[in-house]
Amino acid sequence: MQFGIFSVGDVTPDPTTGRTPTERERIKAMVAIALKAEEVGLDVFATGEHHNPPFVPSSPTTMLGYIAARTERLVLSTSTTLITTNDPVKIAEDFAMLQHLADGRMDLMMGRGNTGPVYPWFGQDIRQGINLAVENYALLHRLWREDVVDWEGKFRTPLQGFTSTPRPLDGVPPFVWHGSIRSPEIAEQAAYYGDGFFHNNIFWPADHTKRMVELYRARYAHYGHGTPEQAIVGLGGQVFMRKNSQDAVREFRPYFDNAPVYGHGPSLEEFTAQTPLTVGSPQQVIEKTLSFREYAGDYQRQLFLMDHAGLPLKTVLEQLDLLGEEVVPVLREEFAKDRPAGVPDAPTHPSLLAGARKQEGARA
C-alpha cells in the first residue's frame, strides 16, 4: 500500500499571524514538502492544478520534473490534472516527458476541476464537463498506446497521422487514476479502462464514499479487469497531529476556523465527527485511517492533505515527521494484516513493465 501527501497549493494567510506567503515562498515550500515526504519514508507526492489565485500550481509537470531531479524514490503524481480544459495531446506529451525524466516514478490523476470560470478561460463549456472528460481521456488513452493516431471528436481539432512524443517510457503508459467526489460517471469511466479510482473523501461523510467506491469496484469487475476486491482504490485524508491531542486541537483550531473550504461553518468537533479530518494524537490518526478500510475495502493509496489553510512550512514539516515516523509505519503494518492475497498493490512503472513483458512472453 502506498502512503503519500497531496497539496492544493493554496496561498492562504496564516490566521494566527496574518502573514501571507509570497507565490515564490509557497512554490518553494511545496518543493520542500515533497522532499520531506521522501525523507520521512512516504511513497507519493501529488500536486493540484489550478488556474486562478490564490493557488500557485498551474504547471504541474514543471514542478514535478524539478522534484523528480531532487528525489530518488518518491512517486510523483497529480491531484488532479484537468482532463476537461487541458488539451489531451499536451497532457500526453507533458506527462510522457515527465515519465522519462523521472525514470517512471510518476502517475497522474484525472479530474474535471471545480472552478467554473476555468472552462471559459480555456475555451470550454462547463455543461460539457463529463463529456469533455470522456472524450479527452479516450484520446489521451490512445495517444499513449498507438504510435500513429487518426482521430476526430466533438471538442478538439481532428488529428491525422499524429504521433505524440516522447513515446511512453519502455512502451508502458503512465498509470492513471480518475478522481471524482460526486460523479458516478467518473467511477464508471475508471472501471471501464481498468484504471485507478481516487475518492477525495476529505470533506465527505463515509456513506457517500462507500457508494462511490462500491460502484467503481462492481463496474471494474463487470468490465473484466478482475474481482471487485482487485480494483485500484485511493482515498484522501486530512490530519493535524501533536503528541498530546489537546495540543493538536488548540493549535489547529484557528486554521480550521478560517480554512478556505470549510471555515466559518461547522465546528472542528462536528467536522471531525462527520468527515475523515482527524485532529489529535498520532494514535487517533492511525485509528481513523484504519477505519477507512471498513467502508472502502482494502485499498491501494492513501494521500493526506497536510499543507493547507495557511499552516506555516515549519509546522507542515513537523507534521510530516510525525506522519512518517509514528503513523505510516503502523498503518503499513496494520493494513497488511488480514489483507487478502489477491488484493494488488498500486501499479508502478516496474510492475506495469513486468506485466507487459509477461504478456509479450505469453504471446511469443
Added chain:
Amino acid sequence: MRIVVVSAGLSVPSSTRLLGDRLAAVAAPAATAPEPGPADVEVIELRDLAVAIAHTFTSGFPGRALSDAFEAVAGADGLIVVTPVFSASYSGLFKSFFDALGVTDPDALAGKPVLIAATGGTARHSLVLDHALRPLFSHLRAVVVPTGVYAASEDWGAEGLDGRIERAAGELAALMAGLSTARPLPRRDSFEDVTPFEERLAALRPAG
C-alpha cells in the same frame, strides 16, 4: 400515505406551525378516504435545523438530522409547506431549506403534490403565495395545489380561514390519491442506473 409538513415558523408556539397543523388535520383523513385510517403526518420544524441548513452551504453536504428531513420530504406522498412572510417574500430559512435540498437531491420534489401556505401580520402580503412560493415550487417541478392558504393575524379571529383550509387540503388529498395510482414515479438513482461507458463514448462519436 404520508404527509410531511415543513414549517418555517420561528416562535413557539407559532401561527405558521398552527396553520400547517390545521391543513394536515384536514388533508390526512381526506387523502386516504374512504379508508378509515388517516395518512401519517410528520412535521419538520426548520427552526430546529437552522444551523444544519447553513452548514450544508459551507460544508457541501447535509448533516445527519438534515439528511433525515430530506429523506422524509423526498419520501412523502404530499407536502404542506408553510412560511412566515419576511420582507414581502418567504423567509430566508424556508428558501435555504429547499436550496439545500435541491443541491443534495435535485429531483426530491419532482411530481410531488405540494400545498403552499403562508402567514403574516396583515393580509396585504397574501399574493406572496402566487408571486413567490408558487414559482419556487414550479421550479422544483412539484405539482402545486391550486388553492394556497394565507393567514393574516386577523384571519384567526374571522370567518373564512377554515373554508380555505378545507378547500386547499381537499385539493392536496385529491392530488395525492390521484398521483399515487400513477406511482411509483421513476426516481433515477445514479448509483443504481449507470449509463454504460460505451454509450457515453458512442454519443460523442462524430456522425458518418
